Amino acid sequence: MTREEAWNLLTEYNQDEFHLQHAQIVEQTMEYFAEKLGYGEEKEFWGIVGLLHDLDFERYPEEHCSKSQEIMREHGLDENLIHATASHGYGITVDIKPEHEMEKVLYAVDELTGLIGAVVLMRPSKSVQDLELKSVKKKFKAKGFAAGCNREVILRGADMLGWSLDELIKQTIDALKTFQS
Numbered sequence: 362m363t364r365e366e367a368w369n370l371l372t373e374y375n376q377d378e379f380h381l382q383h384a385q386i387v388e389q390t391m392e393y394f395a396e397k398l399g400y401g402e403e404k405e406f407w408g409i410v411g412l413l414h415d416l417d418f419e420r421y422p423e424e425h426c427s428k429s430q431e432i433m434r435e436h437g438l439d440e441n442l443i444h445a446t447a448s449h450g451y452g453i454t455v456d457i458k459p460e461h462e463m464e465k466v467l468y469a470v471d472e473l474t475g476l477i478g479a480v481v482l483m484r485p486s487k488s489v490q491d492l493e494l495k496s497v498k499k500k501f502k503a504k505g506f507a508a509g510c511n512r513e514v515i516l517r518g519a520d521m522l523g524w525s526l527d528e529l530i531k532q533t534i535d536a537l538k539t540f541q542s
Contacts, residue, residue: 362438367409370436375419386474386537387411387467393536394466407463410445414467426450426457453514459521469518472510473533476500479507481541489537497530 371384391411395404417429426447433443448459449467459465480500481489500506501515519529 362409362442364405364409364412367412370432371413371416374416374432377419380415380419383475384412384415386478386541387414387471389540390470390474390533390536391463391467393539394470394532395463397532397536398462398466400463403463406442407466410442410463410467413442414446414449414471416446424454426453426455452517453511462522465518465521469515469522469524469529470533470536472512472514473518473529474537476507476510476512476515477530477533477537479510489534489541492534492538494527494531494534497534498527501526501530 372381375381375384388408388411391407392404395401395407400407413429413433415425415429416432417427418425421428426449430443430447433446444457445461445464445467447455448457448464449471451458451468459468477489477492477497480497481487481492483500484492484496501512504512515529516526519526522529524532
């Protein structure tokens with residue numbers, strides 16, 4: 362599947378600008394981590410996984426990560442892509458455990474990119490470029506801030522990767538700095 366085919370599939374099921382932007386942010390974050398973690402030859406695949414991870418969320422929020430598997434199979438997509446995208450719902454909506462390092466990264470950064478995005482919106486600069494770890498950590502601890510971003514998932518993701526929370530946040534900020542202003 363090419364990136365263009367993935368985008369066309371995504372936009373067939375998603376029209377909300379917020380969801381499309383989130384998909385692109387996770388796509389680019391996944392590509393960053395593919396390079397950083399030594400999977401450069403798989404960068405496009407990691408990106409497509411990030412782009413399609415919430416394929417079903419806008420139309421089928423109650424069947425999130427289940428309906429997407431059905432949709433992807435109907436389109437004849439690779440089982441590795443289906444497993445990878447569905448695994449980010451592990452312990453929430455599905456029992457498909459993240460196994461590959463790429464799946465663990467997706468699990469960890471999906472919620473975290475949302476939290477970081479919310480922190481950025483509160484900053485005078487409205488930019489990730491001057492964002493520091495301590496600012497995200499402070500908001501991470503404030504349970505009422507960006508309450509829709511599940512901190513437990515972020516912590517489990519860091520644990521799955523064998524990273525500290527600080528390391529995960531710092532690397533995700535670094536990823537976002539490479540493509541956001």
